Amino acid sequence: MRRSIATVCVSGTLDDKLTAAAAAGFDGIELFENDLVVSPWSPAEIRDRCADLGLSIDLYQPFRDFEAVPREALELNLRRAARKFDVMAALGVNTMLVCSSVSPDARDDDALAAEQLALLSAQAAERGIRIAYEALAWGRHVSTWDHAWRIVRAADHPALGLCLDSFHILSREVSPDGIAGITPGKIFFVQLADAPHLRMDVLQWSRHHRLFPGQGAFDLPGLIRTIKASGYDGPLSLEVFNDVFRQSDPARTAVDAMRSLIALEDRAGLRPLPLAPALRGHAFTEFAVDGGTGPQLREALRGLGFAHTGQHRTKPVELWEQSACRVVLNSAVTRPGVAISAIAVSTDDPAAALHRAAALRAPAHVSAHGPREISLASVTAPDGTDVFLTGPAPDWRADFLPTGENAGTGLLDTDHVGLTQPFDHFDEAGLFYHSVLGLDRLATAEFAAPFGLMRSRALVTAGRQVRLALTVALLRRGEWAPGVPEPQHVAFSTSDILAVAARVPRRLAIPDNYYSDLAARFALADEAVEPLRRHGILYDRDAHGGELLHFYTPVHGGRVFFEIVERRGGYDGCGEANAPVRMAAHRHLRLSGR
Amino acid sequence: MRRSIATVCVSGTLDDKLTAAAAAGFDGIELFENDLVVSPWSPAEIRDRCADLGLSIDLYQPFRDFEAVPREALELNLRRAARKFDVMAALGVNTMLVCSSVSPDARDDDALAAEQLALLSAQAAERGIRIAYEALAWGRHVSTWDHAWRIVRAADHPALGLCLDSFHILSREVSPDGIAGITPGKIFFVQLADAPHLRMDVLQWSRHHRLFPGQGAFDLPGLIRTIKASGYDGPLSLEVFNDVFRQSDPARTAVDAMRSLIALEDRAGLRPLPLAPALRGHAFTEFAVDGGTGPQLREALRGLGFAHTGQHRTKPVELWEQSACRVVLNSAVTRPGVAISAIAVSTDDPAAALHRAAALRAPAHVSAHGPREISLASVTAPDGTDVFLTGPAPDWRADFLPTGENAGTGLLDTDHVGLTQPFDHFDEAGLFYHSVLGLDRLATAEFAAPFGLMRSRALVTAGRQVRLALTVALLRRGEWAPGVPEPQHVAFSTSDILAVAARVPRRLAIPDNYYSDLAARFALADEAVEPLRRHGILYDRDAHGGELLHFYTPVHGGRVFFEIVERRGGYDGCGEANAPVRMAAHRHLRLSGR
Missing domain, CATH: 3.10.180.10 (2,3-Dihydroxybiphenyl 1,2-Dioxygenase, domain 1)
Structure with a gap:
């Protein structure tokens, strides 16, 4: 199956976008209308540029608010479509995406929608163009794939088929299983986006928070298998609206996108990758x-x-x-x-x-x-x-x-490496370590640090032999908030943190207030807290009683520090709850010039 | 009424926060527990520092998940509270905020909640401390102010009262009108936050999107009047969780906060300001x-x-x-x-x-x-x-x-000034122009520019004699996306844009594709579009048939440009729909080195 990407996925001018898509190895693009509208290139020049880059233009999109309207509006809409057919002819693109209407003028009348879509498809067919009808999750009357399919079936025109968009399907409660039963050949196009589960207005969720496959929570491999079962063998095309990707380097975003698609093809059983070795x-x-x-x-x-x-x-x-x-x-x-x-x-x-x-x-x-x-x-x-x-x-x-030098004892192994991530590349990094190294992703956590919110995510092997802790600022830091570059660290494990702490001369000082709070939060006896306080050891306990004891060094060379951790009873995190204390303590140390 | 601010409103270490609050003229603070926990100062040192700065500590917060629990959990919770009472005594603060429980262990039992809160209050009273109980909008069983009030009434303890938080009240559907009837003296504390209307999970809305009063959509003056009617005369305290404020310069944010409170007091009729002259x-x-x-x-x-x-x-x-x-x-x-x-x-x-x-x-x-x-x-x-x-x-x-020089004709007046805003200060700017100059705010719009999403907001006089158009990037721009500093511009009005355009030699070239799309979108005849295309004039039409015709100059000196606008039929916007075309055209011009 061909690999495509919608121009809206990446930042820049149309030239930036096409160059990035081609360099990342995509076969084709979906041309988002606004990218055409603002381009100084004529449609014919765009067609030629794409051809030079080895890119096909697989879809022209979106055409909005067409169907189920009163007669006089239909006339206008058909004329509007005819203008777009002209553009598509010059571009050399033969499939147009028509989204289900969000207009207050649209009627809740499937028969009318089918009749008008058939009319549009007949006019399209005369130009050699096909209409791919898609249910927007927030469509006024048509908002699910099966509803769109009923209308397409009723319209019964060979130039009319479905566009299936994973976001619009998986953000709704209607099961995608029936897609396997769609008449072969009637799925004209497939758009793919992942997303985290968010409880918010679906339009805002869609417009701001989509992610590339494998970066969110949707079961895209399952959906692909269902779509494939219908006989679809057209392009798999990424259509991701994401605030960060919209302003990050398109060359890198396009590679991230391609990686996501390759990993998805593997998981969906389309093109297997070499296994990730343990x-x-x-x-x-x-x-x-x-x-x-x-x-x-x-x-x-x-x-x-x-x-x-x-x-x-x-x-x-x-x-x-x-x-x-x-x-x-x-x-x-x-x-x-x-x-x-x-x-x-x-x-x-x-x-x-x-x-x-x-x-x-x-x-x-x-x-x-x-x-x-x-x-x-x-x-x-x-x-x-x-x-x-x-x-x-x-x-x-x-x-x-x-050299003949002998090391001390107490530290056992590398527990984890903490890598602060550039703002634009947090989701890219998660996908990279997951797909390339085969690491599992633990849940993303957010915490309030002294200078702004932070997001963290651990990537681990099943047996926890390798742990990476990635963190990123929730908003790109500006003039006030310090921390570019944010510090990085390596954590070493021990089975006796009190003994190690007693031997390590330069430990990060932790405020007494932390220990008062700790005693209250975890109902710890003073005798349990006192040794922690004395050594500057932080403490966390998970819901299963697993415990983490850990301490830090100051930041060395303005950038890196070390951490010593003792895990007890299966504690599986990286002590994220204590990160704000650590960050404030490092900040105070820096202000005091040590 | 005293003016307070929660330390969580601003960025930095506790010292940064206290310094900022005092410099902005606040009378007191709410001490957010995490700010204490990460501080190297002891509670007594914090008390002294606040006293030196002329700040009272009006509230210690939050104490979570206390009420309506099984007996053994109650014991632990009371011990936990006792530890906090010790800290509060050292801080010299006599009111503790207790939020309604979100714990899965909490029972849906108002009588039990009342009994346990009365017990807590009795122990607090022995230490000279009062308990202010607040309904979190996402509380497990108690999520509205009137429910919290029923429990406080049932508990009937002199050291137990309510904390009212405008966000938790106005984000729910329960009317705040009954607040006026709360027993005098039983409102212990009032927290104020504004917010935009968002359709999303209320916890996420509250934790990320609160704003200072007057920056959002809530009727805070009305709420204040209702609260005042109950006889409340304690502090009005800002408690705003906002992703941007959390990482912006605390000195500036605190001034913004103080401005919001002063403007609110004016609108609520508490302390009138001098009128804003026309x-x-x-x-x-x-x-x-x-x-x-x-x-x-x-x-x-x-x-x-x-x-x-x-x-x-x-x-x-x-x-x-x-x-x-x-x-x-x-x-x-x-x-x-x-x-x-x-x-x-x-x-x-x-x-x-x-x-x-x-x-x-x-x-x-x-x-x-x-x-x-x-x-x-x-x-x-x-x-x-x-x-x-x-x-x-x-x-x-x-x-x-x-000088004796004579100007040409055609331009009439300054239509608007377009000012791109620093990322950290967009909401501050809106409040500044609204409160200081008395400008009205039109709706905020978002649009997708070639290098990322933008947000814009117009501020205007009622008669549109003065118009300011503020824009900001939705995410702070990074390495890839150009535009720091973003360009600024001045727009001049005309009643004959075709004549003016014919005389102006250096107009920004607009792509032909824009005009093809324009004809389709607005069903314009070719004869109507042709003169626009010839002169590089952009076009927009509002829902009432009002029209805007406008063109731009190139960017001069890398930073500023001019715009000429002709408004027809009451068009009231600033042509935001065309901003992406303008931005792409400016970008192309820059790349081509002109």
Whole structure:
């Protein structure tokens, strides 16, 4: 099935949009009328440009408020359609989307709607054009796919069929199962959008909050299978109205869109992807450091009991270890400051993982930094972090000559990596880690931080060997609210946080008020709270009695910090409830100049 | 009545919030628990800090999920409350907000709720504390003010009363009229928030979309009068959860908040403000220009038929005129580029207008630029534009020596000034122009521009002598979407746009596609469309048959453009429907380097 994308999905001028769609590998587009109207190119020039880019124009849309109107309005509407047929002829597009009417003039009269749609289709047919009729979820009289189908059946014209839009179908309560029984050939077009479940006006939900498939809560694989069962083999076309995508880089959004469609085809059984190999754990986390931040990171790691255990044979790259916790400090990178430049996860079959990534438009590359005498390939995540996939052999650690230094004890493994995301790419990142690495997504959480709302989402392996915690500001930060770049962090696990905290010299100070509140919230005895307070350890408890104890370091080099976590009784989160305390404490530390 | 503000209304650390509230002139605060929890100050230090700032702490909030629970949960809840009473004692605050329970454990049992609240109140009373019980609009069993009042009456404890929150009241269908009959003294606290009418989950509506009074759609003056009728004379306290305010400069947000409260007190008849004098029209619009942009603006004005009619006696300030259209070019300003630095509106009584502005925390100042040998005072709008108020005499034009140049004809007057707003200050700007200048607000419109959604709102005098069109991006623009700073413009009126267009050499080119669509949309004959197409004139028609014909110039100096409008048949908008075409055309022009 061909892959299409509506021009409304991405930002920019029509030229920006077409270029992005072609570069991302789409076969065709839906031309959203407003993109044509504001373009300086004539329809013929647009047709030629699309042809040059290898894009077909699969749909002209939308044509609104046509059917079930009084006679004099019908005349006007037919004349209006005739003008659009002229444009479509010049564009070389042969299918027009007609949305169910929202006009107060429309009558609740299926027979009239069918009669008028048949008339429109007859006139369209004379021009070689087909009419794809779609039930808007907020249509005045026609708002469900099955109602639209009854009208199309009644109209019984070969140039009239259905346009099915997953949002309009799945946002309503009418089951999509009957779609499989639609007469073969009568589905003319299929538009796909995902969305989160939101309890709000359906039009606002549709216009602002659609997402690409796999980024929301709809069962799109199930819908695709149902549609496929009807015999449909036309384009699968993305039509996503999303406030963020409307203003983000169209080249990137189009790749995100293509990835979503490829992943959907896999889940729907249309085009299987290579399986995502099981991930065994975090192999290492790489920090790019410079002359100023390197010493700060080394001091922080020593404070946590890490040792500089290995030195790269040829590069200014250091391996720091404690038990299975591994950090690489890379001074070969030229960017200033400090940042988490790469994460590495281990898998039994890196080659298969990279094969899948490439199929999902995340091509592997051997980048210009990182420990790589042993060839390690990486893919680049939406936030710019390189993701290395390491295998059982040859071990990348062979690149490092042992220094003989011995690490302390107490920390066991990397628990999670916390990556703050660029505003435009949070949903893209979730889909990337889910589809490329096969991580499961836990529920999205929102919390009020001192400088604005934040959203967070954890991505994990089923056995929790790998955990990533992604966060993003709910609104792009401006002049006042600090935090660009927002800090990143790595959390290490322990089974005895009190002992570790007692040994770590630089812990983030947590306000006494937090502990008073903690005692009240969880009905904790003073004896239970006191050691937490003494060490600056934060606490959370889930609905099943699972507990998290965790503490933080200050922010190092203005950008990164470490966290130590002890999980008890199956606690599965990342302590999001305590994030505002941590953020305020980091802020106070910064203001006090330490 | 005292003026309070909840710390949750503004961004930052507790110190940021308290400083902002005090600077804006508030008498007290509601301390939102999370602001305390994340603060490094002890409760006693917070008490002292508030005292130093002249702020009382009027409410501690929120205490959640207390009432109508099984016995063992009650014990825990009372212990939890006792911990909070300790904190409150140290803070020196004597009223605690208890929200109606949202817990699945809460029972639908008013008698039990009353009994348990009475018990809590008895324990509170021993500590000199009062309990203010509030119905959350999404409370599990108690979600309306009258239900909460029945429970408080049944509990019948002197330390138990109501907290009334305008959002929770006005977002529900229960009439607030009965509030006037509440037993005197039993309303312990009043929280105020406005909101737009939104069809969405009430919790999400409340947590993200509250506004300061006068910025939304609620009848707050009516509610205040009803509450006042009950004998309430405690604080009026703002409690506004708003995604934008949570991350904007707290000092500015607090002033916006105070302005909203002062304006509300006026509308509710509590403390009258000086009347807003009638505005007679736009006196002039001032552009700050530099050596590069000045010549561009002069050429553009000449092209529109303006003449340089006056030269300031002492300053590098030029007056350009045509009929009643007046533009001042000010080269005395040191900022680079070009911007609309001031708008001037005429009124019969500038002194009264300035008096009102000062009362609304917009103090008048004689700024360092502008034509002001004749002393002209201005107030500064939220977007930084100075607003001059000019009177009938002495005429500010006496500062300008006539040059003897004669202007062309065709343009009549300033129709409107279009000011793009900084993202954080759109609602603040609407309230500013409404309350300070007495302008009416027309409905907010949203439109899809090529680089993201935009929101626009017109503010007008009743007779449309003054029109301001404010626009803002729905999401703060990022790396991709261009437009910071967004362009500003001045629109001039004409009664013969075809004649004017024929004379103006540099008009913005509008795509042919626009005219094909126009003909279809409005069923216009080719003869009607052709002259529009020839001159690049845009067209809109309202539901009453009113018509707007308008054209634009290119953007000058990278920032400003002009518009010529002809209104027919009472058209009252600013052609927002055509804004995307204009924005795309400006973008294409920029890309083509002209």
